[in-house]
Amino acid sequence: MIEKNMDWNDLKFFLAVARHGGLSAAAKQCQRSPATLGRRMYELEKQMQQELFIRQDRGYLLTTDGQKLLSELTQIEALILRQTSPSETSRPLVKISAGSWTTLALIQHLDEFIGSPPDLLLRFVSEEKKLAISHREIVIGFRNQRPTEESLVCRKLAKVEFAPYSTKNAPNCWIKVIANTPSAQWLDQQKHLDIICETNTPRNSLDLALASKGIAVLPTFIGDTQTSLHRVDNIIEELSHDQWLVTHHEDRYLPEVRRLIQRIRLAMEPA
Known part of the structure; x- marks a missing residue:
């Protein structure tokens, strides 16, 4: 389907239009005007003698030929990126x-x-x-x-919740983390709590809690997996996200x- 004399810029523009489903967003990525991209897509279809898009008011839908071209170009793109990216191993x-x-x-x-x-x-x-x-x-x-x-594209994962944890023999003192994180900022605002020590590394608060030195604010997906720790209070709702x-x-x-x-x-x- 892909011929040697094709303009590779047009193929890159095709990838952008196909993935964005239209001209406006693709134009921002390609730094071209929507009109220019539209014209180049017509030229590409003429050169390939195939209809690649179904043009609608809300965007561009791929035809069967367009989907085949997208699949071929995606594989070629992955090979190019793999060959041009430095690596110390055969594994990507x-x-x-x-x-x-x-x-x-x-x-x-x-x-x-x-x-x-x-x-x-x-x-x-x-x-x-x-x-x-x-x-x-x-x-x-x-x-x-x-x-x-x-x-960017994204997918929502599980909700993250925080709670205070300690061992059964730990003193009723808190381990403070000096970091720019919501949990560290929350603990900093609790002026009434007795702070036993401070650390600038969140992971060290877990180590200190496991050593029975005090209470640490931990995400439940970490604290609940530590058999020697237990929750000393309820989930801190304002830290859930x-x-x-x-x-x-x-x-x-x-x-x-x-x-x-x-x-x-x-x-x-x-x-």
Whole structure:
């Protein structure tokens, strides 16, 4: 279907129009006017002697030939990206960004994520701050809010809840985390609580709680898995939030990204 003398820019424009389902959003990505993209799509159809789109008032729908072209180009695109991306292994590298607690939970599912036999190389980037998926700092990110960037796509995962945890023998003192996170800010506002110590790393608050040094505010998906810890009070409702799995709308078509997203969903979505 794809001929040697085709203009590859037109094929890239086709991918944008096909994935966005119209000209306006694709024009922003391609930095061309909608009129220019519309004209180039007509030229591409004329060159291929095939109708690729069903043009409607609300957007562009792919014909059967258009869907075949999208499938072929997606495979070619994935091969190009794989060949042009530096890698120390034959397995494709996928970078995942998440906060300390989500990273800790993800690590528990490492064997499920990399496949059997392993077909992915994962790089965990544990950051409390939000890294730029649109700039390809990472490929997949976990966020506490639904993204607003047009270039990103997302899926809601399980709700995240927090509660205070300690061992049965721990003193009635609290472990304070110095970090720019909602749970750390909440604890900082509780002026009446007795603080036993401070740490600038969220993970260390778990270690201190396990060592019976005090009470730590932990997500329930971490605290409930620790057999030596128990909840000393109810869920802190103001810290509850949805969690979103986010990636770039183009990267989601890469085979390795699609595999990993499916595996994450199976492991972490609510039943």
